[in-house]
Amino acid sequence: MSLDTANRKVVLSVKDLHTDIKTENGVVHAVDGVSFDLHNNEVLAIVGESGCGKSVTALSMLKLLPKRVSKITQGSVMLGDLDLTKVSDRGMRKIRGKRIAMIFQDALTGLNPVHRVGDQIAEMILIHEDVTKRQAHQQAIRLLDQVGIPNASERADRYVHEFSGGMRQRAMIALAMALEPEVLIADEPTTALDVTVQAQVLEVLLEVKERIGSSIILITHDLGVVAGMADRVLVMYAGRIIEEQSANGLYHNPMHPYAWGLLNAMPRVDEVLSDHLASIPGAPPSLIEPPKGCRFASRCPMAEPVCEEVYPEVIRVARSSVACHFADRPDWGRALWNAEVMS
Amino acid sequence: MLRYILRRIAVTIPILLGISLLIFVSARQISSPEGQLTLNPRIPPEAKAAYIEALGLDRPWYEQYLTWLGNFVTGDFGVSLVKNGQEVWPIVQSALANTLLLAVVSIAISLLLGVILGTVAAVRRNSIFDIVATFGAFVAFSVPVFLSGLLLQLIFSVQLGWLPTAGIYSPGQQGFDLVDRVEHLVLPGTALALQLIAVYSRFMRASMLEVLEADYIRTARSKGLSELRVISQHGVRTALIPVVTRAAIDIGLIVGGLIVTERVFQYPGMGLLFLDSLFAGDYPILLAVTMIVVLSVFIMNLVADLLYAVLDPRIRFA
Incomplete structure (x- = not known):
């Protein structure tokens, strides 16, 4: 996996994206100034806990959010x-x-239950390309075969x-890769799967990426998946990107206290498990009226008065970036987290 | 699948027996076909006795019932007690044909309009269209047929003179005449359809709203399909399933359930026949009508279940 993304062509560039979602309680600023570049043939992971804006970012790029309740208020998405x-x-x-094609979390609900799987793939090919129904159907069978579905010609006529779970997700990938898009957005592609099947599906996803030469945006909260797949990682918190790193860098040298916390919360096989799993105490702030300072401040063990008052500037270090007032003191973070866990 | 159908048929037989017994006993209790003979002084007593004996009305009720049942299962519906000994089956057959025509035509039109109204209301949720459609549906559903039917007659027959008020043919009409028949179908059909459209459009709206939230609708949009295609191919196709099966069940119900509509429009169908034979104590007709109504409800429920399996590949019978 090459980390030399600087020399690669930028395929997709998101600049200062803001997306608002109307709810009964008020307007949620679900995505609040997100910027990143996706380079040619890389896997870019977006991680963060539920509700941090990962999926809304992805759906905003394709403008798939319902217009009734959502609006991109600012920013650009350059393809x-x-x-x-x-x-x-x-x-x-x-x-x-x-x-740009999208792979959704659960293919059982993500694919139409009353249309045959092959037909759903063929439908998309027919819409975009000048082929006959028969050709589209043959193409669908070929795609199902390529993602490792045995007996594809017979399976294409099934619902x-x-x-099975893994086969469904393979079918979803076959659908997404059908027209060889430049960008594949995989939104929690393995969350609904058994652990044993997860690895196979991710393997298929990487194969597809190489075959059609596309780039992948991988949305997940599973840092294990990130480790196995991603070249670069964006850590999102409360609608903003708080850290950007190479996947390797994030594991070995996380800069933001939240990233420390996330890694800390991940059980590891190479360490003796303490009697309870580590977690980050507290909950993310409401995004209806987000705090003016650092959004993680209320949960951060190293927070100081300035954190509550001023949103930290994004500090760029080499090809990484972090939004923390104390990013230069990473060892603090680990020490404080450990103290937190022990107490 | 075949086992499933056979099992369903087996369950129906005791139901049919029970209902026929119930109807027989209550019909014999509350009305008396021999009564009008007894009251008429111009009929000699011997003739009365002969009539009563010929029809077996003097025998114990269970004997009468068992005789009727024995004939019924061999396909003999018997003769009417009051209509000069006419065969029951042709009378019931013609009433059934009339009611089925009214039911099928009304349901077909209501289904089409209800699905369109419900779909548009769901897609444009909370729009003016949706609010008007919702309000209209509640009004149409709440107004009983004895009122809406009379209003329709008042406006379109009495005031405007466009359509006939009652019956299925104009007086003096001999044989079949399509235009005349259809003209007589419009008002009762409309009275029925008003309610059905209201029901189906609400049903379709609810079903469609649920489908529109589904993940596969988002997938369909992410494939680059037009909104029209997303709605029609992926939305309506799935949302239609419960509505169509509901309509199938309705056909079964309407075969016996149009008593008010048929009465208001003097439409010679099953409902009117049921009322007439009930008042006359004509239990052979009453029982035949009831049996057909029960059977049609049963058959159409079975059809609805099978239709469900055809339309929704997720459902299989064990």
Whole structure:
């Protein structure tokens, strides 16, 4: 896995993206100024706990959030020279599936239960390409075969509930790769799967990436998946990116206290397990009226008065970045977290 | 699948027996076909006795019932007690045909309109259209047919003179005439359809709202499909399943359940026949009507279940 992303072409560039979601309790600033570049053929992971804005970021890029309740208020999503935030609905239809495809968490609910799996893949091919129904169907069978579904020609005529968990997710990947998109967004692709099947599905995903030469945005809260797959990692917290690192760097040298906490909370096989699993005490702040200072301050063991008052500037260190007032004192973080766990 | 159907049929037989017994006993208790003979002084007593004996009305009730049952299971519906000894089956058959025509035509039209209204209301949730459709549905559903039917007659027959008020043919009409038949079908059909459209559109709206939230709708959009295609191919196709099966059940129910509508429009169907034979104590007709109603409810419920399996590949019978 090369970490030399600087020389690679940028495929997708998100700049200062803001997405609001209307709820009964008020407007949630679910994505609040997210920026990142996705390079050619890399796997970029977005990690964070539930509700931190990972999925909303992904759905905003494809403008798949319901218009009734959501709005991109600021920022841009550049796919090549095209700003997707300014593209019409009709224009977006030519992007979706064709240039950016999405793999959702649970294929059992993500694929239509009353249409045959092969037909659902063929449907997309027919919409975007000038082929006959028969050709599209043959193509669907080929794709199912490529993602390792045995007996693909027979399986293509089956319904999604007749597939096992791993096979479903393979079918979902076959659908996403059908038109060889530049970008694959995988939103928790293995969360619904057995651990034993997870690795196989991720393997298929990497194979597909190599075959069609696309880039992957991998959304997950599973740091184990990140370790095995990602080149670079974005850590999101409360609607913002608080740390960006190479996957290796994040594991060996996390900079933000939250990243420390996340890693700390991950049980490891090479360490003796203490009598309870570590966790980060507290809950993320409401994103209806987010605090003006650092959003992690209320849960942070090393927080000082300045953290509550001022949102930390993003500090760039080599190819990494972090938003913390005390990013230069990482050892503190670990010591304080350990003290927290012990107490 | 075949086992499932056979099991369902087996369950129905005791139900049919029980209901026929119940109807027989209550019909014999509350009305008396021989009564009008007894009261009429111009009929000689010997003729009365002969009539009563010929129809077996003097025998114990269980004997009468068992005789009826024996004939019924061999396909003999018997003769009417009051309509000059006419065969029951042709009378019931013609009523059944009339009611089925009304039911099927109304349900087909209601289903089409209900699905369209419900889908649009769900897609444009909380829009003016949705609010008007919701309000209209509650009004249409709440107004009973004896009121809406009379209003329809008042407006379209009495005031405007466009359509006939009652019956299935104009007076003096001989044989079949399509235009005349359809003209007589419009008002009772509309009275029925108003309620059915209300029901189906609400049903479809609820079903569609649920489907629109589903993950596979989002997947369909992420494939780059047009909104029209997402709604029609992935939304309506799935949302339709409970509505269509509901309509199948309705056909079964309506075969026996149009008593008010048929009465208001003097439409010679099963409901009207049921009422007439009930008042006359004509239990051979009453029982035949009841048996057919029970059977049709049963058959259409079975059809609805099978339809469910055809439309939804997730469902299989064990």
